[in-house]
Amino acid sequence: MPFLSIHLLGPPRVERGGGTVTPPRGRKAWALLTYLLCRPGPSTRAHLASLLFEDAEDPLAALRWNLSELRRLLGDAAMPRVEAPLLALPPDACVDIETVTRGAWPQALQLPGLGRDLLEGMFFPNCPAFEVWLATERRRLRAATDALLHEAAQERLAAGAASEAADIASRLVQSNPLDEDFQVLLVRCLAVAGDGIAAARQAAACRELFRRELGITPGPALDEAIHTATARPIAQPATGRAAALAQLEAGEAAVGAGALDAGLHCLRRAIVESDASHDPDLRTRARVALGSALVHAARGRDEEGAEALHEALAVYQEATSVRPALAAAACRELAYVEFLRGRYERALLWLRRAAPLAADDPAEQARIATVQGAALSDTGHYPDAIAVLDQACTLAEGVGDTRQLAYALSMSGRASLLTGELDKAASALQRSLQLAQRAWTAFLPWPQSLCAELDLLRGDVAGAAERFEQAWALGCHLGDPCWEGISGRGLGLVAFARGDTSQAITLLVDALRRCARLPDAYLWGQGYTLDALCSVAMAQNLPHHLPQTTTWLAELRALAEGAGMREFTARALAHQARLGDEASLTVARLLASDIGNPRLDRELEGLQPGVFS
Numbered sequence: 001m002p003f004l005s006i007h008l009l010g011p012p013r014v015e016r017g018g019g020t021v022t023p024p025r026g027r028k029a030w031a032l033l034t035y036l037l038c039r040p041g042p043s044t045r046a047h048l049a050s051l052l053f054e055d056a057e058d059p060l061a062a063l064r065w066n067l068s069e070l071r072r073l074l075g076d077a078a079m080p081r082v083e084a085p086l087l088a089l090p091p092d093a094c095v096d097i098e099t100v101t102r103g104a105w106p107q108a109l110q111l112p113g114l115g116r117d118l119l120e121g122m123f124f125p126n127c128p129a130f131e132v133w134l135a136t137e138r139r140r141l142r143a144a145t146d147a148l149l150h151e152a153a154q155e156r157l158a159a160g161a162a163s164e165a166a167d168i169a170s171r172l173v174q175s176n177p178l179d180e181d182f183q184v185l186l187v188r189c190l191a192v193a194g195d196g197i198a199a200a201r202q203a204a205a206c207r208e209l210f211r212r213e214l215g216i217t218p219g220p221a222l223d224e225a226i227h228t229a230t231a232r233p234i235a236q237p238a239t240g241r242a243a244a245l246a247q248l249e250a251g252e253a254a255v256g257a258g259a260l261d262a263g264l265h266c267l268r269r270a271i272v273e274s275d276a277s278h279d280p281d282l283r284t285r286a287r288v289a290l291g292s293a294l295v296h297a298a299r300g301r302d303e304e305g306a307e308a309l310h311e312a313l314a315v316y317q318e319a320t321s322v323r324p325a326l327a328a329a330a331c332r333e334l335a336y337v338e339f340l341r342g343r344y345e346r347a348l349l350w351l352r353r354a355a356p357l358a359a360d361d362p363a364e365q366a367r368i369a370t371v372q373g374a375a376l377s378d379t380g381h382y383p384d385a386i387a388v389l390d391q392a393c394t395l396a397e398g399v400g401d402t403r404q405l406a407y408a409l410s411m412s413g414r415a416s417l418l419t420g421e422l423d424k425a426a427s428a429l430q431r432s433l434q435l436a437q438r439a440w441t442a443f444l445p446w447p448q449s450l451c452a453e454l455d456l457l458r459g460d461v462a463g464a465a466e467r468f469e470q471a472w473a474l475g476c477h478l479g480d481p482c483w484e485g486i487s488g489r490g491l492g493l494v495a496f497a498r499g500d501t502s503q504a505i506t507l508l509v510d511a512l513r514r515c516a517r518l519p520d521a522y523l524w525g526q527g528y529t530l531d532a533l534c535s536v537a538m539a540q541n542l543p544h545h546l547p548q549t550t551t552w553l554a555e556l557r558a559l560a561e562g563a564g565m566r567e568f569t570a571r572a573l574a575h576q577a578r579l580g581d582e583a584s585l586t587v588a589r590l591l592a593s594d595i596g597n598p599r600l601d602r603e604l605e606g607l608q609p610g611v612f613s
Contacts, residue, residue, distance in 0.1 A: 004074065004093040008034055009100070009113030009141070010120045014073050016190045024069035027122050028052055031130060032066050033073075034119060038093060038137050039573050040594060042084040048575045051133075055126045101144045101345045105152040108145075113143055115175065128583035130592075136561045136569060136587070138497035143562035146182075148177055153185055154303075158310030162193035177209060178216050180519035184303045187225040191607060241282060244273035248286050267293060271308075280319030284326045287312035292333055299481070302337050302520035309334050325364050328357035335375075340565030342523035344375045347352045351375075364403070366395035368407045377415040377479065378524045380566035380595040385415050403443070406435035417454060418567070420599035426454055445471035445483035453491050464496045472575065482522045484516020489529045492536070508533045523559065527568045530556040530576040533583050534575045553579075566595050574603070578609035 005015040012030045014021045024030065031052055036043070049059035056062035063085075089095070096111045097118065108114060118138045118562035124131050149172050158164035166189035168368030172182040183206040186537050190199035204220050210218050267290040274282040287308045294305030309330045316327040333348035351372045358364035360404040375380075375390035396404040413428030432447040452467030468490035475483030488511030497503035508529060515525045530552055537549040553575050560568035570591040577585035585607060592600050 002090075002094040004078065004090055004097045006033070006037070006074075006089075006093065007111075007113055008037070008118055009111065010116035012119055012122075014074065021073055024066075024073055026066075027119075027124065028062070029066045030068040030122065031124060031127070032063075033070055033339050034137070035130070036087050037097065040128065042086050043083055048085060051130050052124075052127055058185075066440055072227055078505045095340055097141060099146060100141060101417045102349065105148050105155070106147050108112045109152060109328040112422060117142070117172070122433060129586040132489050132573065132583045132587045133590070139558065139561035140564055142175075143343070143564075144345060146172055146179075147338065149175075149528050150182065150185065151338075151341075151346055153189060153225070154306050154310050157185075157189055157192060158314055162189055165189040166193055166195075170494070175262050177206075178213060180206075180210075181303060183218065184221045184519070187222060188303060188307070196226065221300045221519070224301075225303065240273065241277040241279055244270050244277050244279075244286065248282075248289060251293070252289055260293075260297050261558070263293060263297075264290070280315055281326070284312045284315045284319075284322045284330075286325055287315065287550045288330050288333070289394060291330065295333055295337055297317075299479075300342070300518045300520055306334060306337050309337075325361040328354045328361065328364050328368070331357065331456065332364070332371060333366075336371050337373055337520070339375050339378075340520055340522050342378075342565065344379050344564055347375050348372065362395050363399045363401055366401060366404050367397065369395060370404060370411065372417075373408070374411045379416070379486070379564050380570075380597065382415050382419050382595070382597060386412055389415065399442050402435055402439045406432045406443060406447070408439055410434070413447070414450055417450060417457075418599065420602075421596050422454060425450075429454060441474070442478055442480075444474040445478070445480070445487055448474075449483070449486040449490050453493075454488075456490070456493060461494060461497045464490065464497075468494060481515050481517050482525050485511050485521070485525045485529055487511075488514055489525075489532050493532060493606070496539075501536065504536050505533070505546070508536065523563060524565065527556060527559050527563075527565055530559065531568055531571050534572070538575055538578050550579075566591055567587060567597060567600060570595065570600060570604070574607060576607045577607060578611065582609040585593055585609055 003017055007013050007015075008030075012033075013023065022289060026081055032048065035051070045060060045063055049063045053059040053062035053066075054197070067079065067085055074089075078087060078093075080086065080088050096113055099108050099111060100114070113120075118141050119134065120294060124134065150167055151255070152167045153168040153172065154166065156162075166186065169182065169186035169189045169342075172179070175185050176182060183202070187199045187203050187206070190196075190202060190482065205220060206218055247266045248271035251263045251270055254260075254263030256263075261460035267286065268288040271283070271290060274286045277283075291305045291308035291312065294301040294308065312330040313327060316322045316330070321594055331350045331354035335347040335354065338344070338347035338350060353369055354368050357366075358368055369388050369392035373385045373392055376385035376388060389408050392408040393405060393412065396408055409428045409432035413425045413432060414529075416422075416425035416428065427450045429447055433451055436444040436447055448467055448471040452464045452471065455461075455464035455467060468487050471483065471487035472491060475487050488507060492504045492507035492511060495501075495507055512533065514527045515521055515529060533552045534549065535555055537546055537552070556568060557576070559565070560572055570588045573581075573588035573591070575586040577588060585604075589604055592604055
């Protein structure tokens with residue numbers, strides 16, 4: 001048992017030495033503790049006083065009193081007497097919100113407040129900026145809880161504990177019944193547990209719910225979850241290791257050539273044959289191959305792919321003869337699934353697990369660094385993102401991996417684009433585009449669209465339109481929701497630049513529909529499109545004439561806060577400020593100061609509440 005335990009989910013409390021400490025007087029001490037734990041870096045006394053005690057006769061005196069309450073609550077050593085208040089918790093301290101965001105799920109499942117709100121039942125009406133900040137953190141922690149339960153259910157399913165996995169998955173569906181990933185996972189768990197009737201009933205209930213609430217039909221993964229197992233043999237395995245290798249190589253070749261169904265058939269058969277061979281390395285490799293194919297080539301099949309990857313790790317943990325690089329690949333692919341869905345903290349945990357396993361494999365190191373850099377960029381950690389992506393480029397180029405280099409360059413160029421470093425962005429994106437044109441046509445719309453956005457920022461509307469149209473045509477041909485979304489967004493911005501606001505809105509709404517049509521599409525792309533919609537509406541003072549604007553804004557804020565996309569959260573709050581919410585502008589600038597994006601800082605600098613621009 002840790003000597004110090006801090007519980008902020010549900011009704012807050014602190015335990016020291018195994019006993020509950022008498023709580024502080026009033027709610028502000030809990031608010032202060034929560035803020036110090038959640039916000040990175042030190043905060044000045046003046047800032048804390050204005051945020052939480054502006055209504056007091058002497059805000060700085062009120063802050064000092066609450067700091068003394070925290071010292072009594074936590075112990076003097078945990079709350080040093082320094083000018084900039086900070087926490088110095090002992091290494092073995094347990095903080096429930098840190099366990100949820102950065103801990104392992106077995107420990108998190110033991111938390112008494114798991115699934116409950118941060119500072120449950122507490123409100124701070126006299127501190128409007130803190131109220132906005134607290135709402136943002138509550139949504140982020142609810143999403144982090146869902147991500148942790150999702151991972152727990154997947155791991156229990158892969159370990160053969162399907163009934164336990166179904167119990168966890170049912171908690172997810174109760175928390176967010178309109179998340180298609182959660183519904184598919186629950187149906188898979190019920191089916192694997194042997195309760196086919198319950199699985200069919202759950203799938204039917206999901207279809208009815210989505211039809212009634214969203215006006216859509218869930219994707220094919222829901223029906224497939226009732227029937228699909230990771231390995232589905234057609235006949236009994238007969239020839240062992242040689243047959244497994246043959247099926248594995250045939251499956252990888254077929255998937256690479258675009259024959260997905262035939263490839264998946266071979267890869268599932270490779271799992272059956274490898275299990276019969278009792279070769280742990282081959283069993284792991286077959287599962288990693290199937291999981292990767294389902295994640296990258298089979299749209300809407302990430303849940304099944306994740307199950308295969310978790311099974312690969314289970315085989316690795318049971319044997320000593322499996323190559324660590326295979327386990328690294330499984331961890332990295334699981335991180336990529338979490339990255340796509342905006343569960344960045346879990347993605348980074350998987351990557352930290354993958355890194356030491358890939359110590360002797362520079363190609364795998366390049367892939368790990370690329371996903372890590374992309375996740376850091378999505379969450380507004382731009383300097384760290386660019387540094388990691390530069391490392392990924394060096395590694396990929398060193399091993400001659402053209403595709404990986406194109407991907408890493410595109411993400412590095414995107415980070416520079418988002419921060420306003422246009423010359424640096426142009427260099428990376430142009431090279432990524434050239435590599436994709438030579439060796440990776442299916443990836444081409446991504447760097448093409450980013451290059452087009454660069455053209456647009458530099459005032460070349462005609463050049464941007466041509467590039468976006470090319471990316472759009474190829475994205476639609478490939479049927480890729482991410483490429484359709486990013487290029488469709490660009491076409492909407494081109495229409496806006498040409499003065500056709502109505503067409504811009506139509507194209508942006510269509511792009512949003514396209515990039516969100518599958519449950520495992522890239523969530524950042526949805527946020528990027530929603531922000532563009534809100535920006536166009538605000539620039540034309542449309543909220544008074546276009547009621548959907550407030551819906552888009554609410555969707556952007558919910559998506560960004562839940563995923564921890566800090567820049568999109570700041571932008572959503574800035575849009576809210578244009579509607580007259582001064583507290584939202586305060587928090588937007590606070591977030592921007594942590595992000596350090598010069599382009600964002602410039603946009604917020606002259607913004608006035610209630611003024612459209």
